[in-house]
Amino acid sequence: MSLAVLAGGIMIAFGALAAGIGNGILFSRYLEGIARQPEAQGTLFGQSMIGLGLVEALPVISIAFGILVLFGIIG
């Protein structure tokens, strides 16, 4: 097994793991907020979207790069 394949695998795995944890925390807080105060959904939606966008952007790139490394297009 070449090191490039290992690197690709690590990139994908940790990218997905980090996104999962980050999204999970944010999403649980969002649901908690709505359950406590349903009328605040509009405000919570916008703020959660900003958070989720920031959390998800990096793993998306790492997953794309990881797959490209796995396929041998890069590296």
Added chain:
Amino acid sequence: MKSVMEWFSHVLLIITIVYIFLFGLIWFYEPVRALASGFLLGGLISLYNVFHLAFRLKIAGLRAQSGARKLAGLHMTVRILMIVFGVLIVYRFSTRIDYRSFVLSLLFGYLMLVTVMSYYYLRGKGSTSSEEGGEIYGSDSESEISRNDL
């Protein structure tokens, strides 16, 4: 008054149309065709992901509001598989689609999301309207939920 979700969808739709039109025009210019294809593919996948995220968040919020027992998830697998789909297309047509522009443009939708939503709040549209309940997060007034409850 338009809700934040409607406003966001509307703005993102306009951005998507402009994006497609811009890179569609660039695509006709032969020397940068591969680059434009990469930007088009990556950007559209990214914008789809953002639309999907907003849609799932809205569904989950409505489910939580209605008090349903089974809550909706964010369906992140769908978005990851969408990226895998894009990479597979780049891999299959590697001579026609530039992988660098593809990966770079995957960020476009998320950057746009953060920019648009930040603009929304900085312009003061994010302040709570009367139809949303007036006050949020508790206050010293007669709100049912106090700050200590949160």
